Amino acid sequence: MRVALFVSCLVDLFRPSVGFAAVRLLENLGAEVVVPEAQTCCGQPAYNNGDFASARELARPLIDTLADFEHVVVPSGSCAGMLVKHYPELFQDDPLWHARAENLARRTRELSAFLAEHGGGQAIDARFDGRVALHDSCSARRELGIHDAPRVLLDRVAGLVRVELAEAETCCGFGGTFCVKYPDISARMVSDKAAAVIDSGAEVLVSGDLGCLMNVAGRLKRLDSPVRVYHLAELLAGMTDAAAIGEPDKP
Known part of the structure; x- marks a missing residue:
């Protein structure tokens, strides 16, 4: 099981230990965890302020970066919500990118939900x-x-x-x-x-x-x-x- 960890800006900048903890839990499940270096902001601040053009500019390269992973796991409900719920909305009028956003949404889970879905009890020691x-x-x-x-x-x-x-x-x-x-x-x-x-x-x-x-x-x-x-x-x-x-x- 190959998992991309999307760490989120706040974790990256203010609390990297959250990312390391997520890696430990996922590896305890037997997952191969990759933290893609090209990941950046999901665009949520721009989206929340109605700047949909800027949000789309941030979303496209992130969709590319996460395209080849079986699972994408996010230790943040808000960032996971952005990828799962709002990326498809951002590209509603663009059939190609909408399909790609829907594909990413299907593969993305918030960390606790992913652990629970994959027998997370064994990951906790x-x-x-x-x-x-x-x-x-x-x-x-x-x-x-x-x-x-x-x-x-x-x-x-x-x-x-x-x-x-x-x-x-x-x-x-x-x-x-x-x-x-x-x-x-x-x-x-x-x-x-x-x-x-x-x-x-x-x-x-x-x-x-x-x-x-x-x-x-x-x-x-x-x-x-x-x-x-x-x-x-x-x-x-x-x-x-x-x-x-x-x-x-x-x-």
Whole structure:
């Protein structure tokens, strides 16, 4: 099984350990993992702001780059949603590129969904003694319909006690460029999300979307909360010894 890992811009620039964790999990499944050097932004910021021409300029070379892989796996619900849902929409009036976008969409999965579909329990060889809450990103839950997969995977981690957040379906307020366009609304939303995390009694918060995690981690830090924040892949791969998101690197 040959898998292309599309790491996403945020992982590449801010949290490369998420990419390494994803590679470890996929290799535990027996996959041959390739990280194509030519990959770049999926075009989501441009798409979300209505700049469809720029989004298409970014999409075409990425579709080319990922064309020859059996599977494409993305440790980000929002980027996976872009490839699966919005690439075909971008090329609705271009039969050739629409067909190629549809082909890529059929081969693309968000990481937790891919692991669950391919017997991901065998990929998890980690232990975590503590209470863990999961934040469902809007893209993963609403665009891709992902709900059970990350929970099933967390329940395979020895020692872990999973707790549910109140109003778990509510957005954290990040929303890509939403937090820039509507900072006051975003701040209120992330404050509510951080309060739900604290009230849950969780020691750790995880999610499959780094943007959400950076947003919530920032608010928790400003509240002096001891809750640590990791990407789901890092916890599943047993890579929680490193500094949590929003914390300074350990010496």
